[in-house]
Amino acid sequence: MTPVTPYRLRRLAAALLLPLAVAPLAPLAPLAHLVAQLPAGLTKGATVEGITEYALANGLRVLIFPDASKPTATINITYLVGSRHEGYGETGMAHLLEHLVFKGSTKHTNIPQELTEHGSRPNGTTWYDRTNYFETVPATDENIAWALDLEADRMVNSFIAKKDLETEFSVVRNEFEMGENSPFSVLLERTASTAFLWHNYGKSTIGARSDIENVPIERLQAFYRRFYQPDNAILMVAGKIDEAKVLRLIAEKFGAIPKPARSLDRGNMLFPTYTAEPVQDGEREVSLRRTGDVQVALALYHVPAGAHPDFAAVDVLMQVLGDQPGGRVYKALVETKKASDAGAFDFQLKEPGALIGYANVRKEQSLDEAKSALIQAMEGAASTPPSAEEVERAKTSLLKDIDLLLNNSERVGLSLSEYMAGGDWRLIFIHRDRMKQVKPADVQRVAQAYLKPSNRTVGLFHPTDKPDRAEIPAVTDAQIVAMTRDYKGSVTLAVGEAFDPSPTNIDARTTRSKLANGFKLALLPKQTRGNVVTARVTIRQGDLTSLAGARNRAAAVMASMYERGSKQHTRQQIKDEFDKLGSRVFFSGAGNNTTVSIETKRASLAPTLRLIAEVLKEPAFDAKEFELLKAERLAGLEEQKTEPQMLAFIAFNRALTPYPREHPLYTATIDEQIAEYKALTVEDVRRVYADVVGGSYGDLVAVGDFAKDSITALATELFGSWKSPKPFARAVRRYFDQPASDAKIETPDKANAAFLAGQNLKLRDDSRDYAALQLGNLMLGGGFLNSRLAVRIRQKDGISYGVGSGLGAQSLDSVGTFTTQAIYAPENVSRLEAAFAEELGRAVKDGFTAEEFDKARQGWLQQQLQSRANDGQLASLLAAQYLTGRTMAYNIQLEKWVSEMTVADVNAAMKKYINPAKLTAVKAGDFKNKPPKIVP
Numbered sequence: 001m002t003p004v005t006p007y008r009l010r011r012l013a014a015a016l017l018l019p020l021a022v023a024p025l026a027p028l029a030p031l032a033h034l035v036a037q038l039p040a041g042l043t044k045g046a047t048v049e050g051i052t053e054y055a056l057a058n059g060l061r062v063l064i065f066p067d068a069s070k071p072t073a074t075i076n077i078t079y080l081v082g083s084r085h086e087g088y089g090e091t092g093m094a095h096l097l098e099h100l101v102f103k104g105s106t107k108h109t110n111i112p113q114e115l116t117e118h119g120s121r122p123n124g125t126t127w128y129d130r131t132n133y134f135e136t137v138p139a140t141d142e143n144i145a146w147a148l149d150l151e152a153d154r155m156v157n158s159f160i161a162k163k164d165l166e167t168e169f170s171v172v173r174n175e176f177e178m179g180e181n182s183p184f185s186v187l188l189e190r191t192a193s194t195a196f197l198w199h200n201y202g203k204s205t206i207g208a209r210s211d212i213e214n215v216p217i218e219r220l221q222a223f224y225r226r227f228y229q230p231d232n233a234i235l236m237v238a239g240k241i242d243e244a245k246v247l248r249l250i251a252e253k254f255g256a257i258p259k260p261a262r263s264l265d266r267g268n269m270l271f272p273t274y275t276a277e278p279v280q281d282g283e284r285e286v287s288l289r290r291t292g293d294v295q296v297a298l299a300l301y302h303v304p305a306g307a308h309p310d311f312a313a314v315d316v317l318m319q320v321l322g323d324q325p326g327g328r329v330y331k332a333l334v335e336t337k338k339a340s341d342a343g344a345f346d347f348q349l350k351e352p353g354a355l356i357g358y359a360n361v362r363k364e365q366s367l368d369e370a371k372s373a374l375i376q377a378m379e380g381a382a383s384t385p386p387s388a389e390e391v392e393r394a395k396t397s398l399l400k401d402i403d404l405l406l407n408n409s410e411r412v413g414l415s416l417s418e419y420m421a422g423g424d425w426r427l428i429f430i431h432r433d434r435m436k437q438v439k440p441a442d443v444q445r446v447a448q449a450y451l452k453p454s455n456r457t458v459g460l461f462h463p464t465d466k467p468d469r470a471e472i473p474a475v476t477d478a479q480i481v482a483m484t485r486d487y488k489g490s491v492t493l494a495v496g497e498a499f500d501p502s503p504t505n506i507d508a509r510t511t512r513s514k515l516a517n518g519f520k521l522a523l524l525p526k527q528t529r530g531n532v533v534t535a536r537v538t539i540r541q542g543d544l545t546s547l548a549g550a551r552n553r554a555a556a557v558m559a560s561m562y563e564r565g566s567k568q569h570t571r572q573q574i575k576d577e578f579d580k581l582g583s584r585v586f587f588s589g590a591g592n593n594t595t596v597s598i599e600t601k602r603a604s605l606a607p608t609l610r611l612i613a614e615v616l617k618e619p620a621f622d623a624k625e626f627e628l629l630k631a632e633r634l635a636g637l638e639e640q641k642t643e644p645q646m647l648a649f650i651a652f653n654r655a656l657t658p659y660p661r662e663h664p665l666y667t668a669t670i671d672e673q674i675a676e677y678k679a680l681t682v683e684d685v686r687r688v689y690a691d692v693v694g695g696s697y698g699d700l701v702a703v704g705d706f707a708k709d710s711i712t713a714l715a716t717e718l719f720g721s722w723k724s725p726k727p728f729a730r731a732v733r734r735y736f737d738q739p740a741s742d743a744k745i746e747t748p749d750k751a752n753a754a755f756l757a758g759q760n761l762k763l764r765d766d767s768r769d770y771a772a773l774q775l776g777n778l779m780l781g782g783g784f785l786n787s788r789l790a791v792r793i794r795q796k797d798g799i800s801y802g803v804g805s806g807l808g809a810q811s812l813d814s815v816g817t818f819t820t821q822a823i824y825a826p827e828n829v830s831r832l833e834a835a836f837a838e839e840l841g842r843a844v845k846d847g848f849t850a851e852e853f854d855k856a857r858q859g860w861l862q863q864q865l866q867s868r869a870n871d872g873q874l875a876s877l878l879a880a881q882y883l884t885g886r887t888m889a890y891n892i893q894l895e896k897w898v899s900e901m902t903v904a905d906v907n908a909a910m911k912k913y914i915n916p917a918k919l920t921a922v923k924a925g926d927f928k929n930k931p932p933k934i935v936p
Helices: 009-017 030-034 093-103 109-116 140-158 162-180 182-196 209-216 217-227 242-255 310-322 327-331 366-381 388-406 409-421 427-437 440-450 477-485 503-509 550-564 571-581 603-618 621-639 644-656 669-677 682-692 706-718 768-782 786-795 826-846 850-869 873-883 889-901 903-911
Strands: 043-046 051-056 061-066 072-079 121-124 131-138 233-239 296-302 339-344 354-361 509-512 522-526 530-541 584-589 593-601 697-705 739-745 753-761 803-809 815-822 920-925
Touching: 030 603, 043 242, 043 584, 051 072, 051 242, 061 242, 061 409, 061 509, 061 550, 072 162, 072 409, 093 109, 093 121, 093 162, 109 140, 109 296, 109 850, 131 140, 131 409, 131 850, 131 889, 140 233, 140 242, 162 182, 162 209, 162 217, 162 786, 182 296, 182 354, 209 409, 217 366, 233 409, 296 310, 296 366, 296 440, 296 621, 310 327, 310 339, 310 354, 310 366, 310 427, 310 440, 327 339, 327 354, 327 366, 327 697, 354 366, 354 621, 366 440, 388 409, 388 427, 388 530, 409 427, 427 477, 503 522, 522 706, 522 739, 530 603, 530 903, 550 584, 550 593, 550 603, 550 621, 550 669, 550 682, 571 603, 584 603, 593 603, 593 644, 593 873, 603 697, 603 706, 621 669, 644 669, 644 739, 644 753, 644 815, 644 920, 682 803, 682 903, 697 706, 697 873, 753 826, 768 786, 768 803, 768 815, 768 826, 768 889, 768 903, 786 803, 786 815, 786 826, 815 826, 826 903, 826 920, 850 889, 850 903
Parallel strands: 061 233, 522 697, 739 920
Antiparallel strands: 043 051, 051 061, 072 131, 072 233, 121 131, 296 354, 339 354, 509 522, 530 593, 530 697, 584 593, 753 815, 753 920, 803 815
8 A cells, every 4th residue: 555656657657567467358249238237326338448437326437347368356446536636734645545444444344354365466556646446356256246345335434543543644654754765756756846836746645744643533534535435436347257247236335325415514525626837937946965875867847637639749758758778868868878877757647747857877977967968858859859760669669558558457457547537547548549640740849848948847047038938738627528428449359268277277278398409388378368478488597606706797787688789689679679569578587597578469479589589599798788787787786875675685685694705696785796796897798698598498488379389389490409508507595594683784864764584494385384384474474464463563553664574485495584574764663673573472472363364374375366367477487387397286285285274283383483582683774863762
């Protein structure tokens, strides 16, 4: 439960949502039949590309998006209230209310527990224009009915109690403090507040600390009663659903909620926000002085609202400027070594928003030079028109993201919240259609209109007799109604099959084979919505000798260098080709492996694999690109030198796993990593590649819509004769029997602190004890808000926004780890440690109750089904099986153990393995300047 943070929001959206399952649409033929038998009180509205709108008499709007291809359903409710609607003294109220709505309602008194019991993936988010809550659950009648009942009840019957506010406000304050640790986030807030003099877009969604701490419960309750009503909400149900049955449930559960009688006397009127930001009349500048290791420059410009016809061209302009590596800002700053990272992003909002350029600048670089270059690159688009190639590249990339989003009903179910809040859900299709029509002249026109000095917040103010001001056009609700009234959309995408994600069926549907050189294949063809395919190529390489010391760092860098150019294509050409194919491709890896994650369509899978094979087999390892990558990594490391969470993480790992310096699993300090990067050369990377990389120990896993025989033949052609120059041997993990320890790291001027504690376990993941500890960890700290640690430290004591525990174990080595972690205000360190010790001691000594156990087991089993229903996670699972030598028989056995387990088994395993007296603990924070409070 968190406000959507503004930092690079638009550019990160696709990556953040990537793990969600791809979900095809159900056939639309029954719609006419449904209309004839709609439940009383429901009326049918528009249908666009598989999404149908309905309305209840009480004002609730309903969107239905059927999808039979996955056994999951997403229930998402969006309230048209965000930080834009907050008044004086109310900043952060929409977000604070989002937290309190999880505290319980009349019929659902323990919402976190219910979320766990139903195996849900839930959350709530708050942004400028809206708040939303969602649950993705296994698509059973019981789960869907429960989720709809939950959202209907907490719409008007949430407790919003004073006792909950007293603990939750400090949790939100801790979340506020977490953001305060980031110079970029704070600078962005300061810049926005300077750019927006009156409009609430200039205020952070999380609010002012004083408002969070002092808001009266009565004011929060009134805010809730005013905005959380059916006539201010939009419900979307997407996934594997019986549409007629879901509509009956919606009519039953939500239709019973009366439409509120709104009047001035009741104080619940919904007035449109009418504060308009005046036209900016000159350059503005804001400076931030705080502890940090990387300099930052921002340039913010006002732009029209997301529904305005100009915004499509603004979006393309943003991509022309901010794309990496082809964007003008990147080329002007990073390639010239004026900055380590640079780009641009925009906010697509209900009312006029912003386009922002940024540059991260290392200490030894000139911030003034970077600022000047950033402004020149941004405003230069007005005088130097974007080329047809730049515009086409930008459109291809942006449209690819929309296309991939619309192929996934679960992503659509969540992402439409933004467009609902922007005026109408159909705006996503209108924006897409408008973007297709954008020409270079349109992009230059909006650059000339909005990227001008008087509309900029970053520079100095210079009075002038003839101010050149940017008039920001408005868009009214009436205009939105007119533009959406008769909109029909494009052709609905192809549907997929109803796939059974049981381990038995996955094994039966998966074909495993091995090529002559040792390269392996695991192929699971199935019909998917939009013919989507999810795949992974894994290259395993080297051993303890060939990847020792600095060679391990070279191998890790190598994984990031692949997509930066091959012998036949430049970095930009590679990116362009993937965009044209509509393929989302990510290269990642550690020292002994490289993984290529792929999301594409059936028609693009073969050319995508060909380009990936070229990149892997014929990398350019370009010296210029290598130096750019080094600069980015060094800037990132320098930024982390004073970051509490990173410092605690490194110290914790060094204490628990003290591998020798030359070992590939050694945990290097930040200073050691910086020294390694500075000493590293592109020749080092080339030598490691030549010594160890080949296809003999690699594999290709594909799940989705493809022809098995064709992909097998293609894989044989691309990888079948590619041999590894040296054998691969996995890094064997060693069990370290470490004594207890307690370390404290000072991080001055950091509002947030970090805590890590844990111990090593002599344990593999194929034992009954591991299965028992999985449930024990879920009840202790692994559940969503309802675990013991979360209930005590977050819900009851209000100490930490993020608190929990984790448990992991190797598959081939008897090595496991139990960890606990939290973020908190430094002055609360004594309270935090006391609460941790008490809850962990109670769990080990007294154990868990039968009721806790039954609910945890039920939720855990449903979570396994959801995981296998996600094609990305399923592909990862199949790839991992090649290293472990397993099939889905392991998953069957693990779930059988859990199903047959008793609470006594779990309690015995916790006593056997978890020893509170043997914990390694690390704390990092500004303890000197914020002395710990004494525990009462």
